[in-house]
Each structure stands twice: as C-alpha cells, then as structure tokens.
Amino acid sequence: MTKDDCLFCKIGRGEIPSATIYDSPEFKCFLDISPASRGHALIIPKEHYDDIFHIDGDTAGRLFSLATVIARAIKDETGCEGMNIVQNNGECAGQTVHHFHLHLIPRDADDGVGISCWQQGETDSEESKALAAAIKRRI
Ligand code: AMP
Ligand code: ZN
Numbered sequence: 716m717t718k719d720d721c722l723f724c725k726i727g728r729g730e731i732p733s734a735t736i737y738d739s740p741e742f743k744c745f746l747d748i749s750p751a752s753r754g755h756a757l758i759i760p761k762e763h764y765d766d767i768f769h770i771d772g773d774t775a776g777r778l779f780s781l782a783t784v785i786a787r788a789i790k791d792e793t794g795c796e797g798m799n800i801v802q803n804n805g806e807c808a809g810q811t812v813h814h815f816h817l818h819l820i821p822r823d824a825d826d827g828v829g830i831s832c833w834q835q836g837e838t839d840s841e842e843s844k845a846l847a848a849a850i851k852r853r854i
Contacts, residue, residue, distance in 0.1 A: 718763045723814035727761035737785060742778060744785050747818070751828050754793040754821040758782055764815040766804040778817060786819055795821030799830045 718724045725731040726745065733745035736756055747755040758778055764770035786798055801818040803810035822828060 718814075721763055721814050722812055723757075723759045723816060724761075724763050727759060736788070737781070741774075742781055744781070751818075751830070752795070752821045752823075752826060754789045754795065754819075756785060756789060756819045758785065758817045758819070760815060765813050766810065766815055767802065768804065770815045775815075782817055782819060789819060789821055793821050795823055797822040799828075801830065 722731065726733045727743050733743070735743065735745045737744035737758075740761070742758060742760055744756055744758045747757055758781060760770065760774055760778060762774070764774070767775075782800065786800075789795065790798065799818070799820040799822055801820060802816070803818075820828065820830065822830075
C-alpha cells in the first residue's frame with residue numbers, strides 16, 4: 716500500500732525528485748535534503764509503513780541488510796570515520812516524515828553533529844530486571 720499524500724511514497728514512486736543512491740522495486744536510498752553531514756542518506760521501503768511499530772520484520776531486515784552495503788559505499792566516498800544509524804518513530808522521538816526511514820549519517824571527530832547527546836540516566840538493578848522481564852513476556 717502506498718499513500719497519495721505521503722512525501723516519501725511520492726519519492727519512492729519518482730513523483731518528487733531525489734538525489735538517488737539506490738533504487739530497486741522494494742527500496743530507495745537518497746540523500747537527505749537537509750543533511751546533518753555530507754553524505755547523509757535515507758533508506759525507505761517503497762511500501763508505506765508509518766514507523767517501526769508497523770513495518771514487518773522481514774522487510775526491515777532486508778532494509779538493514781541494504782544499509783550495510785550503502786554505509787560502506789558512503790564511507791568509501793566521503794572518507795568519514797564513523798556513522799550514526801538513526802531511526803525516529805513518532806513526533807515525540809523527532810519523526811517528521813511518517814513513512815519509515817533509516818538515516819545514515821557520516822561522522823568525523825569534532826564534526827559538531829548533534830547526535831548521541833542524551834543525558835545518561837541512572838538505573839536500579841532490581842527495577843531494571845523486572846522491566847526487562849516484563850518486556851520479554853510481551854515478545
Ligand atoms: P525524520 O525527522 O526522522 O522524520 O527525518 C525526515 C528527514 O527527511 C529529514 O532529515 C529531512 O531533512 C528529510 N527530508 C524531508 N524532505 C525531503 C526530501 N524532499 N528529500 C530528501 N529528504 C527530505
Ligand atoms: Zn509513505
């Protein structure tokens with residue numbers, strides 16, 4: 716299923732132009748229009764899934780497998796030292812385009828890219844064990 720009014724569905728169908736890195740019947744990879752760093756790319760499934768809570772595991776698995784190939788190509792081309800793989804779900808988590816996508820963000824030392832900057836919290840080991848067990852029961 717695709718959505719008529721979804722920006723990334725339109726990019727997937729080629730109705731909106733993109734700087735395309737990869738194009739197959741199932742996936743498209745293109746450069747982010749407002750990149751966090753040079754080579755910042757997005758991988759989308761052409762089929763519409765809102766987010767991680769809706770995409771099926773097999774599709775997500777194939778998409779991530781593709782990400783390993785594209786990550787190496789971006790690294791080879793840009794010479795980046797590292798890379799963040801970012802995937803936002805829900806407005807509260809920073810998702811602005813509600814069509815599942817994976818960010819590949821090349822990183823270099825002292826590049827000033829503002830990722831991985833959350834405040835580290837504290838844990839109570841008993842509460843953590845109970846929470847882990849409760850989540851496990853839902854799998
Ligand atoms: P997110 O905030 O995780 O939903 O990411 C959405 C990303 O889509 C942002 O990084 C935008 O810069 C990017 N974006 C929005 N419109 C376009 C477009 N037409 N072509 C390429 N990237 C886009
Ligand atoms: Zn869509």
